[in-house]
Amino acid sequence: MHGPDEKLTRLEALAQEAADAVTPGVQVAEGVERADVDAVNRREERSLYKKRARIHPKRAYGTFRQLKWLIMAVTLGIYYVTPWLRWDRGAGPDQAVLLDLPHRKFYFFFVEIWPQEIYLLTGVLIISALALFLFTSLFGRVWCGYSCPQTVWTDLFIAVERFIEGDRNARIRLDKMPWNASKLSKKVTKHLIWLVIAVLTGGAWVFYFRDAPTLLGELVTLQAPMAAVAFIGIFTFTTYSLGGLMREQVCIYMCPWPRIQGAMFDEDSLLVTYRERRGEPRAAHKKGESWENRGDCIRCRQCVAVCPMGIDIRDGPQLECIHCALCIDACNEVMAKIGRPPNLIGYETFRNLEAANSGRYAPVRFFRPRVIVYSVLIAALALLMVYALFTRDTLSLSILRDRNPLYVTLSDGSVRNGYTLKIINRKHEPRFFRIDASGMAGSKLVVMGLREPEIDVSADDIRSVKVFISGPSPAGGKQALTIAVTDTQDGRTASEATTFRGPE
Amino acid sequence: MAATERDEISGQATTGHEWDGIKELDNPLPRWWLMIMYACIVWSVVYWVLYPAWPLVSGYTKGVFGYSSRAELAADIAAANDARKIFADRIAEADMATIQADPKLMEFALAGGKSAFGDNCAGCHGSAAQGGKGYPNLSDDDWLWGGSLEAIQATIKYGIRSGHDETRESEMPAFGRDDLLEKEQITQVAQYALSLSGKATDAVAVNRGAPIYAEQCVDCHGKKGEGNREFGAPSLADAIWLFGNDPKSVEAIVTNSRKGVMPHWQGRLPDTTIKQLAIFIHALGGGE
Known part of the structure; x- marks a missing residue:
């Protein structure tokens, strides 16, 4: 697919992009200014010897941003609220979800798991893994992009950062400016809020292991068991450092999932994709100029500016991309401004990209062997577990x-x-x-x-x-x-x- | 000294070391690694100040906290004893029947008895109180000195032939060694003793042994060989023989006599522990 010529064009494009980066503030189309941003985590730029370049993701507006806010609210809500749900089971603790380690019993609403039935937990874990496989083969890295705790908390921490320090440009200015009282107060406030979130995250975790109201009382009166305090400490540290400080580096360097997932996509998986055929050749657009014989990409770099991973989606599929779809929102906003159809970047399959090259359209095939195998396995396992659960003896x-x-x-x-x-x-x-x-x-x-x-x-x-x-x-x-x-x-x-x- | 050599590809300086043409790059240490190393150094300095660390000529640096694992253990033991105190006190006060009627106290007594048994009794009586040759099995229903709770408690407290003031003592004569019986008579009386539990091998000897038994043995072992707990005289009519029930073993006992010794535990173990032990042994299956 990539001949020597293609390689050359690619290098030329890169050179052009690099040149763009040093000339900020250029109008690339009516009402659209080029973002002064560089895809710092693009493979070509990411030498192992290089120091980490800070990313200041810009706020995106659109469908996927809304969806991500919603998922963030739901997942965080589940995480924080669950230990406070009560469930009257007659005898025993009245906490709906409780992992009672000292008594070797797990409570989950109407289900009680004894040590002899730990296979039920194993079953849940296997179903979760299979569900992850299923969603990955259908929609790519939706787990990474929307519901992975790393993504959710990083998103939350970036939102806090944006609230205190302003959006991308303001944050860059703040980071560059010499220290003064205002900068210090902003930074201190941000880190304090991060720490509070981190403590609350660790705090919520321990409530799953002990009666929540009792433990809260013990924490307030400093009577809590050492283990609870230690775990709050550990989770405060990990939440603060992974979500606040390390962010995209966790996904790029620490997480094994991006490496595994490449093997789970196929040509029918819906992946966040830059439609190169429609976008190229990319060039700035002058008012009144025709859209004939050119691509829709006006090199405004908004897709790069909003990217929390510091990459350029237009470089094609890459390990660093968590498929959070924020670039889709950013691009659609620009497309609307310049009067071009949306979804220059969108969820797309390899099969359809190929088909488009010969002018055809290939609809998404949801029923494919691997999808069916995963679904059948999940259904069978779920039925087996429900059967085991309801037929167990008292x-x-x-x-x-x-x-x-x-x-x-x-x-x-x-x-x-x-x-x-x-x-x-x-x-x-x-x-x-x-x-x-x-x-x-x-x-x-x-x-x-x-x-x-x-x-x-x-x-x-x-x-x-x-x-x-x-x-x-x-x-x-x-x-x-x-x-x-x-x-x-x-x-x-x-x-x-x-x-x-x-x-x- | 030559100027620093730089690697063409990475632009890094080399260390100047070379092995068979392979040169080592002088890469910087990863930052996270350095941070952890500095953190460890800070940690260790703080540790030296707070905790015991450096050996001195005599003794060691004690640290600001004055921590000692020995003191911690002592505190833990004291805390455990404190935690047990409520139950231990109730066990000390209550009589045996009260303890047996209270499931909680019973549980505590059994657990305490079990651990005390393992520490003090298992050496002779075996880890499951199963005994051995010369050491009574405590889980069967045959008792030399009585199997009621009180009798068991008394045996543990005062021992048998232990030298304690209250100890119970008895001695079987050494009929052979002290020339009280002829060798032939010993064989005969041994056969008679075995016949009481149907183990005799020589009917003629049994008949001849009967009058000898009536004369020499019946006072302690009883007419039918039922034994007498007052003297710790074992029953000769049951299936349990402390030293074996083959003719040779029985003849050996008649000839030389045997007497086991059980130490007294009063003064060595707290009364509460002795009570717990008695309850534990009584519950092994043979208690009366």
Whole structure:
């Protein structure tokens, strides 16, 4: 696709762009001024030896900016509000979403996950991963562009920066000017607000692990556990440094996802694309000039100015692009001003780009093998999980046979074995169980410390009891045996097979 | 000295080192790496001031906080004891029946008993109280000196043949060593003793041993060999034999006598711990 000539044109274009960059404030079309901006993170400019060049993204206005505000509000809202939702489950904590690590139990609205059911969490993680694959093959890096925490918090931090220091040009001026009281107060205010956001982010995180109102009280009165304070500290640090200071570098250098995602696109994925065929040859446009025999790109560089990654979308697909679509908004605004149709930059598939070269139109194919495979896998897994969730028993029993000693010989020559029973009651009410042994003639069962083999297990609890079974010494030193617990009210029963041992 | 050599491609200076034509670039250290190194240096200086750090000729620098891991451990132990105090006090006051009736106290007593058993008793009686030859199994239903809670507590407290003022003592005569019985008689009485639990191998010897048993053994071991807990005389009629139930082992005991020693724990363990131990042992399955 790229012959030597193309390479040359590309170099020429780059040279032209570089020349543009040093002559700011040029009118490139009626009412459109060229942005004084350089795509600092373009691969050609990003030598490993080079110091990071600061990016001052300009505010974009348009559909995608609106959508990003909305998604930011929803995702941050979910993150901050969730731990405060209450859920009355009768017994146990009344927090809707709670990861109760000390008691090894996870609460999620009406679902309670015991350690034995951790596969449900694994399932959720697998479904999330598959969903990420599905959306990536359909719409490219929408996760990166809209809902990745790195993107959301960076966006929030940039919004704060813009609120305090002004938009792009004002910020550049501020950074260049010598330190004075006004600059100092602006910078200090910005960093303070960032820190507050960072602390609140870490603060919200810990509420997922402990009753939120209680923990808030403990934090206010400085009684909070060390772990909570430490985690708030860690998250304050990471939020502040990743979202506030490092920003695009996290995506470019630290995150593995951009490297993986290249393998998940195909020619039908909708990616943020500069429609080169329509835009080239790019040139400034004079009033009244014809749009024939030229491209729609007027080299205003607004797409570069709004880019939070410091790249030029017109260079084609690149790892640094998080597909946040802000360049689409910026370009559409300009297109409207100069009276050209919108979407010179837009969501586009490789297939349609190819088709357009021969004057055809290729509609987006949503039903393709990989999309179908991902969807079927997600649906199957989701069904399986729902099935597992709703058919799980409210009672379960596990038996640990004593191995030390293996058996005890009693004075009348009979043999006694010890078993530890763990009875799990997943109902939200206390239950009463009878314990029986079956499958062995002459066996006698005694629960340690109790007269009758009947015990209560409190709501949502696990109870461990020691049970002794004695009986005649089994022939061959071994005999099969089944121990069962039965709910004395609803008759539900759980049993497990074990063995009874004696001298060989 | 030659002028600094610059690499053509990267424009970086070289260090001047060369190995087989390969030269080392003098690249600057990554900034994040440097920052972490400086932070570590600052951290360590602060640490030296606050915490124990430098060894001196005798002793070491104590640091402003005066921290010591030994003191921290002592504080932790004290805190743990404080936390246990509510239960420990109740255990100390309550009688055994009260403890057994209260699930919470019982749980505490069993847990405490288990750990104390592992520390103090497992050496002889085994990690699961299963005993061994000469060391009674505490989880069966055969007790030399009684298996009630009170009897177990007394045994732990005062020991057996332990030298404690309150200890219980008894001794079986060494019938062979002290020439009280002939060798043949010993074989016969041993056979009779074994016959009480149906393990005899020589019917003639059993018959001859019967009068010897009636004369020499019956006072302590009882008419039917049921034993007597007052003297710690074991039952000879059951399936449990501390030193083995083959004729040879029994003859050896009649000849030389055996007497185990159990140390007394009063004064070595707190009374509360002894109580917990008694409850734990009683609950192992054989308690009466």
